[in-house]
Amino acid sequence: MQSPKDVQVADLRSALELLRNNPGQYIETNELVDPQAELSGVYRYVGAGGTVQRPTQIGPAMMFNRVKGHPDAKVVIGVLASRERVALMLGTQPKRLGFLLQEAVAKAIPPVVIPQQEAVCQEIKRFATDADFDLRKLVPAPTNTPEDAGPYITFGLCYASDPETHESDVTIHRLCVQGKDTLSMWITPGARHIGAFFDKAEKKGQPLPISISIGVDPAIAVGAGFEAPTTPQGFNELSIAGAIRSKPVELVSCLTIDEKAIANAEYIIEGELLPNTRMREDENTNSGKAMPEFPGYTGPAAPAIHVIKVKAVTHRRNPILQTCIGPSEEHVSMAGIPTEASILGMVERAMPGRLLNVYAHAAGGGKYMAVLQFKKSVPSDEGRQRQAALLAFSAFSELKHVILVDEDVDPFDSNDVLWALNTRYQGDIDTVFIPGIRCHPLDPSQTPEYNPALRDRGLSCKVIFDCTVPYHLKEKFQRAKFMEVDPARFAPTLFPKVVE
The missing domain is CATH 2.30.110.10 (Electron Transport, Fmn-binding Protein; Chain A)
Incomplete structure (x- = not known):
């Protein structure tokens, strides 16, 4: 694959050139499209993702070369609608x-x-x-x-x-x-x-x-x-x-x-x-x-x-x-990645070395939900994971839910996170409610009509889901361990180099 070093990204056009040279990241069409609802309707299927109504998917960026009523202009959508694509354009790895x-x-x-x-x-x-x-x-x-x-x-x-x-x-x-x-x-x-x-x-x-x-x-x-x-x-x-x-x-x-x-x-x-x-x-x-x-x-x-x-x-x-669909994965990239950076910075300053990674989940549009991967190394780390969650709420005020997972859980893999929720979480002791906190007014559940306990639209009950194993029980929650092998020997097309 071509790397950002091969195409120096400095503006939208050079970014699109980079995507053209990386398979699966870009498509274009010469079919005439109406910008009134039709263009977004097309991309909903092609690559919107995010919280868009299903069916949708994570797909390539898409250029519409012929736009009704605008013969001299083009419209591109979905440039940031993939974490992999954003990482490619910024010269780093998705995680x-x-x-x-x-x-x-x-x-x-x-x-x-x-x-x-x-x-x-x-x-x-x-x-x-x-x-x-x-x-x-x-x-x-x-x-x-x-x-x-x-x-x-x-x-x-x-x-x-x-x-x-x-x-x-x-x-x-x-x-x-x-x-x-x-x-x-x-x-x-x-x-x-x-x-x-x-x-x-x-x-x-x-x-x-x-x-x-x-x-x-x-x-x-x-x-x-x-x-x-x-x-x-x-x-x-x-x-x-x-x-x-x-x-x-x-x-x-x-x-x-x-x-x-x-x-x-x-x-x-x-x-x-x-x-x-x-x-x-x-x-x-x-x-x-x-x-x-x-x-x-x-x-x-x-x-x-x-x-x-x-x-x-x-x-x-x-x-x-350049345009985007409001609930698409593109919003997750624009809002969620800075959210992750803000949480990483604040928690690292407070308790260095314990927070391993953060994912501002697509299900929350990059704003409402964050998964924090936290490592407990000594008995006194017990409880610090919840302090990290409180710091996350301080780092980004519109955050509504924090899910805490251990270092052996991939925060970017929703199945892995839900596995932790199902096997390392008990609702009556691992849920922390923080009611009456200002969040974001676009959440339709954050209204007095939905919850009479809320005094104003945009207030919410923020929640911590602590799906980490208590430190003294860590040895009893070891995942099944498999033999370490080089999969490239057996499936070189899927694994072009040894898994690190």
Whole structure:
């Protein structure tokens, strides 16, 4: 297989070139596809995975070369919808991704600004003042299902700065195309730095300049998934991608607003978050629904959502719009791998050498559930596994369930985890309930209607499932031991080299 060293990944196009050269990682079609529900409907079968309605699967990234209504653009989906594929593009092994990002946070390299004439994202320029300007015709944003509030930009890297300190942040938000120069933007209350920036601007009655970069280096997309406390306000997540690539991310000044954007992105949308302005998310459809979100359900349309007034769109020649399906494995990669890194970092600082690995499970969309592989080496380690779980909740506030397993259980193998649940867990003594804790409002079970004990939507009972063997009983829970052999002698096509 070709390695990342053979193709130097620096943007979306070089990442796709790498995938083309690795069998099973990329396909494309010349069949005309409608971005309104059909495109996502196709990829649901091809490779969505995650919490998407079954049947689905983990499959290749897919390029749609002919998109109805957009003759000069292509749409790619599923670039990050496989842990193996993400590892390939970031130059590591799938089970090492959390460690890679943890190390990148510690070795962050700040972004740099390059001259506008060197920025490929501004090869083509369109301004809202142009008579024929229409965001709906310029950007082939898909509608994920027939029920959606409208076309959504699901893979837009939103970049904005604190109006007082000028510290910058990049995050991914739910963006709905509402009109020829209007986007709506969902900001989870109290959970995103850009929300804090906007609150400051709005109190002054000022708009907040914001750029939206679409189609970027996968290292940028994954690095943007970090949240506090790992990356507190003032920490620019683009510096994480810089560390992964050992080279700073290049930014460029926007044309119509006082803000920066990612210089080699496929598309840039420039605009302003308007103060004291809100709109219904489903204003054009009255569907009552937004779009499919990571828990696997279509979220309700927000009755009053933030508004971006678009001032310009720039893009590369023959641009590629990158999109994803909200509940897909792609969300697991973007949200889950930074979650793993955050937990690994916090627990390692508190109790070095005991937490061996973490998997932010696909069943929780990379946010709700984490499996922690913990090693007890001495009698006094008993109980520390539960302390590690508490630290995990602190490292990522939207985490709902933690499953603790021993060092002989593979946290990435759900069958192995469920085996531990069935043979090393007793519900009455190995379950820890932590009620009334803030989690994430998109979980439909986290409502007073579902549980009258909850005082507000978004509160939850967080749970620890301790599936580790008590230290004094470890010798009685030894798995059946098999002879160590070199399987390559007998099945060389399946095992091209000796199992390590």
